[in-house]
Amino acid sequence: MKLSTKGRYGVKAMFDLAQHMGEGPTSLKSIAERQGISEHYLEQLVSGLRKAGLVKSVRGAQGGYLLGREPDKIKIGDIIRVLEGPIAPTDCVSEEDPELCSKAEFCVTRAIWEKVRDSIADVLDSITLETMLEDAQKIESERNLYMYYI
Amino acid sequence: MKLSTKGRYGVKAMFDLAQHMGEGPTSLKSIAERQGISEHYLEQLVSGLRKAGLVKSVRGAQGGYLLGREPDKIKIGDIIRVLEGPIAPTDCVSEEDPELCSKAEFCVTRAIWEKVRDSIADVLDSITLETMLEDAQKIESERNLYMYYI
DNA sequence: TTATATCTTATAAAAACACTCGGGATTTGT
DNA sequence: ACAAATCCCGAGTGTTTTTATAAGATATAA
Numbered sequence: 001m002k003l004s005t006k007g008r009y010g011v012k013a014m015f016d017l018a019q020h021m022g023e024g025p026t027s028l029k030s031i032a033e034r035q036g037i038s039e040h041y042l043e044q045l046v047s048g049l050r051k052a053g054l055v056k057s058v059r060g061a062q063g064g065y066l067l068g069r070e071p072d073k074i075k076i077g078d079i080i081r082v083l084e085g086p087i088a089p090t091d092c093v094s095e096e097d098p099e100l101c102s103k104a105e106f107c108v109t110r111a112i113w114e115k116v117r118d119s120i121a122d123v124l125d126s127i128t129l130e131t132m133l134e135d136a137q138k139i140e141s142e143r144n145l146y147m148y149y150i
Numbered sequence: 151m152k153l154s155t156k157g158r159y160g161v162k163a164m165f166d167l168a169q170h171m172g173e174g175p176t177s178l179k180s181i182a183e184r185q186g187i188s189e190h191y192l193e194q195l196v197s198g199l200r201k202a203g204l205v206k207s208v209r210g211a212q213g214g215y216l217l218g219r220e221p222d223k224i225k226i227g228d229i230i231r232v233l234e235g236p237i238a239p240t241d242c243v244s245e246e247d248p249e250l251c252s253k254a255e256f257c258v259t260r261a262i263w264e265k266v267r268d269s270i271a272d273v274l275d276s277i278t279l280e281t282m283l284e285d286a287q288k289i290e291s292e293r294n295l296y297m298y299y300i
Numbered sequence: 301t302t303a304t305a306t307c308t309t310a311t312a313a314a315a316a317c318a319c320t321c322g323g324g325a326t327t328t329g330t
Numbered sequence: 331a332c333a334a335a336t337c338c339c340g341a342g343t344g345t346t347t348t349t350a351t352a353a354g355a356t357a358t359a360a
Contacts, residue, residue: 002240003151027306038349058306060359062359063359064305076262088151089151106293112277116270122269191320193337208336210335213337214337
């Protein structure tokens with residue numbers, strides 16, 4: 001039940017892009033440095049995100065990547081699905097064409113995995129890059145408040 | 151974000167044990183046959199469950215396994231934790247000694263994985279073998295109702 | 301035209317997964 | 331006493347997934 005580095009790195013990279021919006025294209029090199037990720041590896045992940053329309057690329061010198069749409073229109077679930085595939089604790093409850101077994105209709109264990117799948121999807125689809133930016137700002141201002149009182 | 155066969159087989163096997171309570175020890179062979187699982191592989195899984203006290207073993211001919219405690223005292227989360235380890239979409243939010251990074255306190259992505267972890271744990275800890283037995287009975291009686299009206 | 305980037309494909313080490321096997325210990329029934 | 335059933339334990343093995351690394355092609359700004 002672990003996320004692979006693809007999902008983790010992907011969300012980090014997308015959040016990094018969100019934090020640098022309005023500064024022109026952000027290069028993979030700078031993201032990789034800030035987030036401590038292999039640049040070459042990141043290339044592969046971003047390639048998928050680009051094909052899914054979650055980021056736009058600008059080639060050539062001073063090029064890089066931009067968010068594919070507004071941060072409030074990019075759910076964490078979108079990112080995870082591109083990089084890790086459909087949300088599915090088991091194949092028989094995959095969001096995309098589940099591999100139903102003959103007893104699926106009456107399967108009591110299957111019902112559990114469905115609930116797990118839905119609870120994960122609910123969390124991931126309730127958070128957007130915009131939400132994350134707001135959370136980051138909140139943490140930052142609380143931190144300043146704390147500093148003030150020292 | 152997939153469960154391995156360990157978790158899936160383990161829950162199936164435990165539910166099988168629950169369904170055969172009161173019939174004396176249930177052999178791995180019969181569980182393996184009913185659930186379509188390799189018997190030798192199942193041995194390994196059950197070994198862990200026994201060490202965790204979720205099942206009791208009876209050795210020798212006519213031996214087998216029994217539930218370690220009442221079915222309403224065995225949560226699916228208990229089974230999953232034994233077989234798959236602590237619930238943790240990432241290492242930094244593991245239920246057991248999380249590998250915190252230096253920025254953990256202010257990490258916005260980490261907060262997401264915490265929510266995912268908690269939502270998974272909530273589902274798995276809200277379902278017991280007893281619940282599953284009730285669900286199975288409900289499905290069975292609905293099925294009989296349907297048959298009656300044909 | 302040079303440096304900076306993205307893009308694409310290939311290769312590969314390491315880890316995880318899903319068994320498989322062999323043999324030993326324990327108990328029941330004959 | 332003995333055979334059959336069953337749990338118990340550790341080692342080995344093939345496959346897949348993960349996590350990169352590398353090389354080279356393409357595109358663009360300065």
